[in-house]
Amino acid sequence: MGQRFSTDILVIGGGAAGLSAALHLAGHARVTVLCKGDVESASSHWAQGGIAAVTDPEDDFDAHVHDTLNAGAGLCDQEVVAQTVARAPEIIRQLVDWGVEFDRSENEYHLTREGGHSHRRILHVADATGKALTHTLTDKVLDHPNIELFTDRVAIDLINLSKFGRHPNRCAGAYVLNRSTNHVEVFQAHFVILATGGASKVYLYTSNPDSSTGDGIAMAWRAGCRVANMEFNQFHPTCLFHPHAKSFLISEAVRGEGGILCLPSGERFMERFDSRLELAPRDIVARAIDHEMKRLGLDCVYLDISHRPRSFINSHFPTIAKRCADFGIDMANEPIPVVPAAHYTCGGVVIDGTGASDVPGLYAVGEVSCSGLHGANRLASNSLLECLVFGEAAANDIKRRLEEPRWDVNVPQWDESQVVDSDEDVIIAHNWEELRRFMWDYVGIVRTDKRLQRAQRRIDLLKQEVHEYYSNYRVTNDLIELRNLIHVAELIVRSALARKESRGLHYTLDHPETMSRADDTILFPGSMDRLDVLQPVFS
Numbered sequence: 001m002g003q004r005f006s007t008d009i010l011v012i013g014g015g016a017a018g019l020s021a022a023l024h025l026a027g028h029a030r031v032t033v034l035c036k037g038d039v040e041s042a043s044s045h046w047a048q049g050g051i052a053a054v055t056d057p058e059d060d061f062d063a064h065v066h067d068t069l070n071a072g073a074g075l076c077d078q079e080v081v082a083q084t085v086a087r088a089p090e091i092i093r094q095l096v097d098w099g100v101e102f103d104r105s106e107n108e109y110h111l112t113r114e115g116g117h118s119h120r121r122i123l124h125v126a127d128a129t130g131k132a133l134t135h136t137l138t139d140k141v142l143d144h145p146n147i148e149l150f151t152d153r154v155a156i157d158l159i160n161l162s163k164f165g166r167h168p169n170r171c172a173g174a175y176v177l178n179r180s181t182n183h184v185e186v187f188q189a190h191f192v193i194l195a196t197g198g199a200s201k202v203y204l205y206t207s208n209p210d211s212s213t214g215d216g217i218a219m220a221w222r223a224g225c226r227v228a229n230m231e232f233n234q235f236h237p238t239c240l241f242h243p244h245a246k247s248f249l250i251s252e253a254v255r256g257e258g259g260i261l262c263l264p265s266g267e268r269f270m271e272r273f274d275s276r277l278e279l280a281p282r283d284i285v286a287r288a289i290d291h292e293m294k295r296l297g298l299d300c301v302y303l304d305i306s307h308r309p310r311s312f313i314n315s316h317f318p319t320i321a322k323r324c325a326d327f328g329i330d331m332a333n334e335p336i337p338v339v340p341a342a343h344y345t346c347g348g349v350v351i352d353g354t355g356a357s358d359v360p361g362l363y364a365v366g367e368v369s370c371s372g373l374h375g376a377n378r379l380a381s382n383s384l385l386e387c388l389v390f391g392e393a394a395a396n397d398i399k400r401r402l403e404e405p406r407w408d409v410n411v412p413q414w415d416e417s418q419v420v421d422s423d424e425d426v427i428i429a430h431n432w433e434e435l436r437r438f439m440w441d442y443v444g445i446v447r448t449d450k451r452l453q454r455a456q457r458r459i460d461l462l463k464q465e466v467h468e469y470y471s472n473y474r475v476t477n478d479l480i481e482l483r484n485l486i487h488v489a490e491l492i493v494r495s496a497l498a499r500k501e502s503r504g505l506h507y508t509l510d511h512p513e514t515m516s517r518a519d520d521t522i523l524f525p526g527s528m529d530r531l532d533v534l535q536p537v538f539s
């Protein structure tokens with residue numbers, strides 16, 4: 001039988017969002033942080049480019065706001081954008097205070113520029129900003145006496161008090177699989193923060209680590225939260241193309257520093273698609289590459305920065321240069337083969353300005369959420385910023401509520417009496433592969449109604465199979481993730497079918513025009529019929 005744990009605040013996720021929320025809370029309450037694996041299981045660890053913030057006197061908040069709104073294609077919440085941008089310099093000061101050492105040149109921060117930004121405003125630690133950030137925050141978390149960090153824990157479902165007698169609708173923890181013991185544990189808490197990251201693993205090719213299986217979005221949806229804008233999946237234009245280079249990203253900063261996209265013939269092609277060339281927003285660059293690859297039947301295109309001196313490349317892109325060298329590619333001397341890959345989930349759990357979801361006691365911060373910052377397309381390097389701004393906002397709101405009355409409920413243990421060990425794990429492996437492949441083929445960079453409907457029919461079948469499996473067999477990590485991925489895939493397809501236009505990251509050949517009115521796609525739990533209703537989320 002699994003163990004029971006009790007805490008004030010349960011943070012599910014140990015990336016930038018979860019760790020920063022935990023650190024802001026630890027001076028006020030007991031905090032428990034769960035993550036699936038170690039610190040490297042978070043996308044945050046792999047972030048290369050950096051964090052967007054106005055720190056240069058030549059730059060200003062209006063320009064950062066303008067760039068964010070521009071990328072978001074009419075769907076950003078302007079108030080959220082303005083508040084996030086204005087908070088960014090303070091967030092940077094906080095990180096420096098916690099020990100993050102951003103690159104400097106001559107006593108100023110060294111700033112890079114990425115696609116969609118009108119100024120150099122990305123603070124970074126060489127090309128491994130996420131690693132520096134997560135290691136620093138993890139060390140602080142481990143040092144703090146009020147925070148307990150549990151690794152190898154997979155949250156399965158959220159606990160709602162209303163399920164146990166006459167108690168209010170309130171989130172009070174989670175059932176969690178301990179991957180070491182294979183037992184399901186109960187983590188009871190007065191507040192829960194979901195910080196589980198995105199869902200890019202729903203696609204065959206992704207830049208994300210294995211943890212990005214949309215667990216938080218699926219759990220919140222099952223728990224009764226609205227989910228919004230799931231059709232907006234950002235595909236990073238440039239992942240390293242090599243049979244053994246799983247998920248390795250070639251940062252946008254390479255294009256920011258003069259990298260040129262070209263065909264195998266050496267022909268530069270972005271000028272045929274956008275006047276901003278390689279620094280056009282990611283969706284435009286990804287679609288251009290997709291178009292050229294399909295037009296010419298290519299496996300990849302090339303990104304060439306070999307015109308810059310080797311010393312510049314080695315000092316600015318040491319991680320990328322090393323990784324390329326591991327695969328026999330000398331980026332200072334030859335172009336890098338690249339393909340687009342699923343990179344960022346713009347939609348997610350609907351939250352307000354404090355990170356609160358629709359279910360009392362439950363917050364969602366970071367990539368798992370839909371805060372209104374990104375709209376229909378995320379501006380590069382705004383996502384770590386969002387994690388840190390909303391991690392802090394959720395912590396502040398919870399601090400204000402710590403004295404509210406609490407419910408003393410003995411949550412029952414996970415019931416394993418009716419299930420047995422699976423003897424057919426091949427079904428899970430097969431369904432994983434099938435789901436991710438048809439999502440790539442039918443729900444990828446360019447969509448049509450017919451392909452989306454085809455995907456939906458396959459999802460219906462998988463859902464039924466996995467539901468039966470889930471009801472009869474003991475849960476495993478792969479089964480939990482597959483179940484979540486199927487739920488997330490359905491949310492993506494339903495949202496994409498509901499949007500009868502092309503906007504931002506959602507591009508469909510059947511509705512190529514952009515409507516004059518911009519509305520969010522909100523999915524209402526418990527009523528699939530309402531999935532096709534478009535309404536402003538944040539009104």
Ligand SMILES: Cc1cc2nc3c(=O)[nH]c(=O)nc-3n(C[C@H](O)[C@H](O)[C@H](O)COP(=O)(O)OP(=O)(O)OC[C@H]3O[C@@H](n4cnc5c(N)ncnc54)[C@H](O)[C@@H]3O)c2cc1C
Binds near residue numbers: 047198366
């Ligand atoms: C390669 C790469 C490069 C990027 N570069 C940049 C960049 O330069 N700038 C930028 O702003 N953004 C960048 N991004 C995006 C950014 O890194 C992410 O959006 C951000 O880090 C998400 O942080 P998060 O805390 O929300 O989630 P994550 O960092 O993904 O953390 C999620 C955490 O939740 C845990 N978890 C998940 N499910 C469960 C579960 N069921 N139970 C328990 N724990 C669970 C995971 O183990 C992990 O600890 C990049 C992303 C990638 C993949």
